[in-house]
Amino acid sequence: MRGSYSLIAATSVAALVLSACGGGGDEVSATSFDIAVSNATELYSIPWLVGKDQGFFEERGVTIGKIVPSKGGGTTIRNMLSGDLPMADVGFTSVLESSDADMPLTVVSGATQSVYGLDFYALDSNKQVRSIKDVRNWAYTNPQSVTQALSFMLPRVAGATQEIERTSSGGVGEGVALLEAGDVDVAVVPPSVAAKTGKFRMVVSSADYLDKFQQSVITTTPEFAEHHPDTVKAVVEGYAQAVQFIRDNPGRAAQLYADYIDIDTDAATDLVNKAVKYDNWGAGFDAEAIDQAVEAQRIAMDRKELKFCDLFQTTFLPKNVSSTLPAECE
Structure with a gap:
């Protein structure tokens, strides 16, 4: 299973590199594009909804069009690799898989930095399972x-x-x-x-149980980051401003989310308030959150070593967010 998954990841990332370097990449507007977001009906989408609604990207010269949904990190990468989605909010573990296949993407910002929303449920009718020990x-x-x-x-x-x-x-x-x-x-x-x-x-x-966990990151290709640094910086800064807006205005963020996925406003408000409580989003790099995610991937892959330090570029981060990477990356 692992071999086939890595082959898919390697093929997909190779396609992205070719797309970004070749003619297809030249057709992508550097200032107006859709954004690929893992599980876009879930909480990952909220900073993008806020950023679009409040004009945080446009005021920096970038127009984010549609939020392109997918079913997970690998799918998001494949959407990104299609040639017209130069940046993505993608599962960090999928990026680690790509790096393990020696086809690294470039991580330009944090995104979701907790495991809030990755919760485990029982049927309400199952009275035998009440806690994790059951x-x-x-x-x-x-x-x-x-x-x-x-x-x-x-x-x-x-x-x-x-x-x-x-x-x-x-x-x-x-x-x-x-x-x-x-x-x-x-x-x-x-x-x-x-x-x-x-x-x-x-x-x-x-x-x-886990205070911090790098669930998703904002990523692009090394080529796009090199050729369009102002665009990448604008997107990251817009995302960071959206995160702060959510903290200051959870009610407005909840209304946008409720309208987006068609749920009750009270339910959306509860979700957003809890996400803020758990510090769910952050544009910066947090060493503890990254360490926890890397450890999880080592467990999942039954591997002691994973290459990941070269993935990160701190040059696009705003000055008011964390840029701390794990000690092994120093």
Whole structure:
């Protein structure tokens, strides 16, 4: 499984490099483009919605068009690699996979820096599973995913010692199906899904166990970063301003999100307030958040060594955000 995944990642990133270097890359506007966002119906989208609504990107000379959704980091990278999506808010573990295949992207900014939203739910009707220490069959999405690593990390942090059987569902939707069928005790249920139904009950709030975790990053190709540094800087600065706006105006952010995914405003407000509480978004680089994500990927890949330090470029970060990288990158 790992070999085929790495081959796909390598092929995809190679396509991106060719796209950015060749004629296709020249057709991409450096100041007006869509943005690819992993799981765009979830909380990842909110800073982009705010930035567009408040004009934070346009006032810096960049027009962000559509928020292009995908089902996960690898898919987001493939969307980005199609030739007309020069930047993306992509799962950090997918970037690590690409780097491991010796086809690194360039990480120009942080994005989602907590595991809030990657929470594990049981059916509300399942009265036997009330806490993490009751979980006997744990569904994660795919091998080498963050959710697989969390199925190991969270019980360890919580001091849960029971024997746990782990099941790869193949995706979030498939995990929910397994949960509804009674085949697993817990699975990831997206906040937008949980907000629309009363069928599920949260058993493991991941962010209660892991303070920081680099879930997603803003990335581009080394070529685009080199040839269009002002555009990259404008996007990062706009994102940073959007994050601050969310902290100062959670109600407006919640309304934008409620309208975007068609959920009740009160439910959206609750999600945004909790995300702010967990410091969910950040344009800067946080050493602890990056370290936790790298450790998770090492667990998921059963690897002790991962190349990742060369991925980061701090030159595009605003002065008012953190630029701290893990000690091994110094």
